[in-house]
Amino acid sequence: MKKFLIFLLILVLVLGGAALYGWNYYNDVGERPLTTDEEIIEITVEPNDNFSRLITRLGEEGLVRNVLLTRIYFRMNPMETALKPGxxxxxxxxxxxxxxxxxxxxxxxYEVTVVIPEGLSIDQMGEVFEEKGLFTKEEFIEATRSYIVPSWLENIEERRHVLEGFLAPATYKLKIGQTPGYVVDVMYKAFVNRMYGVIEELGENLPTSEWNEIVTIASMIEREAANTAEMPRVSSVIYNRLTKGQKLQIDATVVYALGLTSKDKVTLDDLKVESPFNTYHVSSLPIGPISNPGAAAIRAALKPENTEYFYYVLDPSIGEHFFTDDYNVFLQKKNEFAGE
Known part of the structure; x- marks a missing residue:
């Protein structure tokens, strides 16, 4: 009997010790589920991954100490999982x-946030992507040139960049390694969605055959207006001049025609550049957009303010334009603002 009691005691101690070891191992696996000599590791979450699929895949890669116990621990200690791909x-x-x-x-x-402001040209966009380390400016430009352009776009041989104006300014979250062709496609489709959104918002019926004209006007508004509020007024000046048959004479088109992104002061010699983009040279709209406009500029191009204005000049003291229908008043204000 005594021997049996000793045996029973030893059995209890062994089973208790095993249970304690098992319990400690279970908690240890739950608290430290990964097994690797590395301090930091990369874990990739695939689209539609849930916790179970992720743990199974990591287990197959030899990174999980015990898949079954990890699942049990997770079930007994539930926590919110909002896994996102990446x-x-x-x-x-x-x-x-x-x-x-x-x-x-x-x-x-491997995700890079790229902010493309309104009013950039394709050249400037390429510089932003290059600065972010995604690809070079030249690779981006080449991708825009090789992109299959929409059938409604005309005179594409004469444009500097065939997709100028048709890539949406926005904040993009991109992956390192994505091709410039993929990015151009994303930006063009974003433009199309934005264009349809503005058209629907305004209740307009605008066929794609008229998009080039509207976006061209919007691109000039984007570069000329000092702020969003005055965009419809700048738009009215453009339409008033077109209606009267006056040259638009917009300095931003000269800068673009010169192949520049900006210029402190446009000279008289600059105005003489023979280019289908130079509105001091051509008698109507430039052949295509000079920048990539945002929704506000597109909206202003579709809904200009109803004014009699034909001229505007920047008042540097307030950073806004002065508008007038009188050329002499325009010259007076221009001299005034220039300190003459």
């Missing part, structure tokens, strides 16, 4: 909670 750096020694938090809230290490 590649994330996580602490390989971190707890399951810390790892999931990083996957929920962390930044994709």
């Amino acid at each position: 590649t994330f750096e996580v602490n390989a020694k971190g707890t399951l909670h810390e790892i999931i938090t990083e996957l929920n809230e962390g930044e994709d290490i």
